[in-house]
Amino acid sequence: MKSVVSSGNSFELSTEHSRLQAEAQQVAADFAPRAVDIRQHLIDHSEIHPELWTTFLDHGWTDLRRPGRAGDRGSDLLGTALVLEAFAEQGIVLWMPVLSAAIAHAIEAVGPESARQTWLPRVYAGSTHLAMAATEPSTGHNMFGVETEIRRAGDHFVVNGLKRITSGVDLADRVLVFGRADRTDRSAGYTTVLVDPHASGTTITEVPMRYREGVRQFQLEFDNVAVAADALVGTEGQGLLTMWPFTHVERVLTAAVCTGTAAYSLTRAIARAKDRVISGKSPIGAEQSIAHPLASLHARSAAVRLLVYRTATRIDAGADADTIAGDINIAKLLAADLAFDSADHAMQVLGATAWDEREGLIDIYLDARLSRSGPVSNEFALNHIAHQVLGLPTHRS
Template sequence: MSFSIPEAQPIDLGPQYRAVRARAASAAARFTADAVAIRAYTIEHGAVRPDVWQAFRETGCLGSAFDGPEGAGLLGAALVLEAFAERGIVLWMPVLSIAIARAIDRAGPQAARTAWLPGVASGSVHLAMAATEPESGHNLFAARTEIRAQGDDFSVSGRKRISSGVDLAERVLVLGRTDGGHTTVLVDPRSPGVTVTEVPMRYREGVRQYQLDFEDVVVPAEAVVGTPGQGMRVLWTFAAVERILTAALCTGSATYALDHAVAHAKSRVVTGSTPIGAHQAIAHPLARLHARAAAVRLLVWQAAAGHDAERGQDAAGAAEAAKVLASDLAFDCADHAVQVLGAEAWDERNGWLDHYLDARLSRSGPVSNEFALNHLAERVLGLPAHR
């Protein structure tokens, strides 16, 4: 069961995108009953369950997200991630891999494109991100990690926290300060000098979370993404893509919660013979959330299409707006589903507590809603910045 979202939208999905969405929904439907077990498998084995990952790879969204106008682009990837999340299968690593691959594709150099894009496109490679730090959080300009030129190589020293899914990743994109700016490099987390420490967060986003300590970690020059000293240009592309795909996961998760709450409200009888969904105290919040979901979904699609069309600052603003509204929607839907489901939601075997906490985390990460609102206030509305 899934909601029927109105087909009228400000962007025309067209037959190509409708087909992408239909294929993804069909693939994900095979695993609906296993959603809790699929999440547990990733945590226990450090890999996405093979049959699920194969079905996801076959959608083609990994490669088409950055293969130019002939592919389905970022919108196609958003549709696929959303469709899987609607079935309770939230795949976080593709968000990071696609966002980093898209940044590599835009910023280069060609050696990095050749080394990493085919693996991401085929699904044989996962990439992770290490940008935030304990002292500065999402203020990346205040990062203390240093990336220094060392002959023909570079040396990385510093601490990053929180980094998701490092145990699944072949490389981690690390942002650090360098002479005259910032630089981004791809680091093998198994390299000498890297200490990987798990942070006990009860496996938020369905993956393990880590702190990374770098002590004079040597990386070759070909590990640089973009141009030394201009790493923030890499991060701008990464951040916009990450925001949009996170929003797609959130809208899918919101629908998953709504579907279950509606089904329960239709069947659950507490007094008399009337299901609880007949009461407006139950029905109206669900109806309002359904209306919000329809609107937010369209914004997410529009933000993805705008990024594919290279609309610059307009696309960046849309990405931030989509992330804020979709994460708020996901949390409100999860929260109300817990209220409607009652004791069923608190039975840990059903996975609802994880769904609820993941939805709550989406308002704080991968960027806090406050930082996203700062961008909208300053860059879109032109309001004065607090310095």
């Protein structure tokens, strides 16, 4: 599937992607009246709503990332972004497909072949969800500071450490764990392995975060957890090479969800601004204090969406990772801020109605706020832009 058509000053979705987007928007609109129930079903039953997921599978949307499907080039990140954005536009945030797609991309990029053959068909078939355990209480998003150890012990690995926050462990068949190859030797590098979250020695503790992004959040403690050697992703001691392709896809898809969330918030706010009359005869949308922020957010949305689409397209085209990392972080940063600002203004426009939990907007608002802190904080994204794009000095220089 060709990603975009760029001609002269135009930058438009291809016919295939426009068709995919329209199809996803129609399906998402059909499910929109049940958005609150769909979110609650996953929380109550530890599964994506069966009817929604069956529809997802019937349309082949979990399979878009399969190499070879999207024309001669391979995996189609833009298509996945369009689908997840379409559902977010209807207030349906699908976080587990983001994680599974990003981990599958990393497995495809770094191997080994046994991991590709075992896990990629399951992810593309939609029969498996994968989770990620990278952050730790003391180091947050600083992957260089992790203390979890993944040490080789003969024909297997042993995992020890503490991870928090890990999303969707109750749905996941495996968790991709990132840790040091040897705590005593800082030069040994890092290793990534797929761990069964129910393996002996693993303690799962739910972190009460009110189900942000529509999933449960957990702390994982590993106490001498034995992991078979074939659970290795990438190369022992080179786990950072696993994390880069993972984070690139995760951030782009997060940005797509954020642009969809922003669109949902704006749609709700605009409808209210057109209909709500508090005093006089004119709706509140006639007031510049209501109208101008909506107009500004709409303008920002148009620009951010274009950047997200272009960034996904460049990844699909095989752009050099170092070259595109700046755009990836910029897209995530701007999309997260857009989502929060849009949700925040929608809360103001809807007033007391927005705080009625049955409306679902309070969850959208809190999800949008979280997007500024994770899956990577905006501060870390700004650090990358400042140091790697602008060439500014760091405290370590």
